[in-house]
Amino acid sequence: MPITSTLSEKDRESRDDDTRERKIPVDANGRPLIDERTGTIVGEIKISPEIERVQEEVAKLRAHFAAIRPRLNKHMFHFGETLGTGTFGRVRLVTYQQSNKTHVFALKMLKKSEIIRLKQVEHIKNEKNILSEISHPFIVNLYSHFQDENNLYMLMEYVIGGELFSQLRKVGRFSNETSRFYAAEIVLALQYLHSKNIVYRDLKPENLLIDHEGHMKITDFGFAKKVEDRTWTLCGTPEYLAPEIIQSKGHGKGADWWALGILIYEMLAGYPPFYDENPFGIYQKILAGKIEFPKHFDPHAKDLVKKLLTADITQRYGCLKDGAEDIKRHKWFKPIDWNKCYNRKLKPPFIPKFKAANDTSNFDKYPESPPASPKPLTPEEEALFAHF
Numbered sequence: 001m002p003i004t005s006t007l008s009e010k011d012r013e014s015r016d017d018d019t020r021e022r023k024i025p026v027d028a029n030g031r032p033l034i035d036e037r038t039g040t041i042v043g044e045i046k047i048s049p050e051i052e053r054v055q056e057e058v059a060k061l062r063a064h065f066a067a068i069r070p071r072l073n074k075h076m077f078h079f080g081e082t083l084g085t086g087t088f089g090r091v092r093l094v095t096y097q098q099s100n101k102t103h104v105f106a107l108k109m110l111k112k113s114e115i116i117r118l119k120q121v122e123h124i125k126n127e128k129n130i131l132s133e134i135s136h137p138f139i140v141n142l143y144s145h146f147q148d149e150n151n152l153y154m155l156m157e158y159v160i161g162g163e164l165f166s167q168l169r170k171v172g173r174f175s176n177e178t179s180r181f182y183a184a185e186i187v188l189a190l191q192y193l194h195s196k197n198i199v200y201r202d203l204k205p206e207n208l209l210i211d212h213e214g215h216m217k218i219t220d221f222g223f224a225k226k227v228e229d230r231t232w233t234l235c236g237t238p239e240y241l242a243p244e245i246i247q248s249k250g251h252g253k254g255a256d257w258w259a260l261g262i263l264i265y266e267m268l269a270g271y272p273p274f275y276d277e278n279p280f281g282i283y284q285k286i287l288a289g290k291i292e293f294p295k296h297f298d299p300h301a302k303d304l305v306k307k308l309l310t311a312d313i314t315q316r317y318g319c320l321k322d323g324a325e326d327i328k329r330h331k332w333f334k335p336i337d338w339n340k341c342y343n344r345k346l347k348p349p350f351i352p353k354f355k356a357a358n359d360t361s362n363f364d365k366y367p368e369s370p371p372a373s374p375k376p377l378t379p380e381e382e383a384l385f386a387h388f
């Protein structure tokens with residue numbers, strides 16, 4: 001039986017955003033009871049049969065590729081257009097023939113030599129390990145992974161609508177409702193990740209894709225990391241925090257909530273809150289913390305953005321005792337039914353156009369990669385990828 005805690009009168013006064021009754025089921029230690037599958041408070045979300053079905057499909061595909069993994073290689077795929085280029089390689093559209101069914105996937109390819117040169121071996125392993133063990137309606141599904149002499153490969157679902165970035169630049173800025181819709185789906189994805197002690201650390205419109213129905217899919221787990229500390233070890237209970245933990249705030253869950261504040265601002269304004277031509281200028285502005293809001297900004301959105309872009313992580317929304325719940329219960333999100341949101345039942349503001357499952361017209365065009373003749377790795381270098 002979940003025990004229920006309500007906030008005291010004093011807490012109530014100090015949280016003027018509380019518009020809904022705060023009854024959070026807690027465990028014997030007073031921590032919110034979390035549903036493992038959704039990452040949300042127990043009882044809040046009932047996974048719909050449609051979502052169950054999608055997750056079963058994902059599990060089936062993962063099992064299929066797990067069974068053939070020892071012989072999985074790039075020649076089993078037919079290569080299409082490049083969808084994006086990144087630090088270590090590129091992401092290509094590929095098709096795959098499974099008996100009489102043709103699947104379309106996105107294949108992320110990373111050059112081993114580049115990963116070594118940029119000292120990113122650990123990050124790439126994190127990316128693969130984390131994506132392999134999660135499944136969420138708003139996070140890109142990883143089906144399998146393999147490697148050859150030169151590259152690592154991650155086989156993912158193809159998200160056909162392109163980057164949120166492209167859509168945002170195309171229309172300039174999003175309406176209040178559109179921004180709220182995307183932000184709500186991201187909140188649930190981050191809450192889920194954090195419930196598994198995963199910090200994402202790379203939230204930005206380039207890594208947010210729009211799927212065939214117009215819903216969000218977070219991609220690029222290249223900086224994601226498992227932090228074994230509990231939520232409040234990094235973000236809360238200030239009395240017990242060592243200075244170095246506070247100073248490494250870039251590595252905590254709080255950094256994701258800060259980034260959410262930046263994202264909400266950028267969607268509504270069309271540009272980020274702290275901007276300068278060079279990175280140093282940006283850092284200075286972030287540290288100075290002065291945010292100017294355009295006149296058209298919705299007052300509740302402004303309030304939430306301020307609460308997320310709070311430098312002091314002991315005060316930042318998302319990092320307080322009730323974690324993501326404070327954000328979900330904020331007035332700006334009042335129109336959101338979180339159960340419907342999780343189950344993809346809220347109406348997307350924009351549905352991408354496409355002619356077929358392998359349509360790449362929502363992505364920028366990229367020139368073909370020059371034929372590569374990478375220098376062979378030494379046995380020591382090769383050993384770095386033994387566990388990929």
Ligand SMILES: Nc1ncnc2c1ncn2[C@@H]1O[C@H](COP(=O)(O)OP(=O)(O)O)[C@@H](O)[C@H]1O
Nearest residue numbers: 083084086087091106156158159206219220222
């Ligand atoms: N599953 C996917 N479906 C469609 N496009 C994708 C997918 N994953 C990545 N992309 C595209 O490729 C780009 C680069 O991939 P990403 O994983 O972000 O690499 P990097 O770590 O180099 O930034 C993304 O910004 C996006 O445009």
Ligand SMILES: [Mg+2]
Nearest residue numbers: 086206207220
């Ligand atoms: Mg990226």
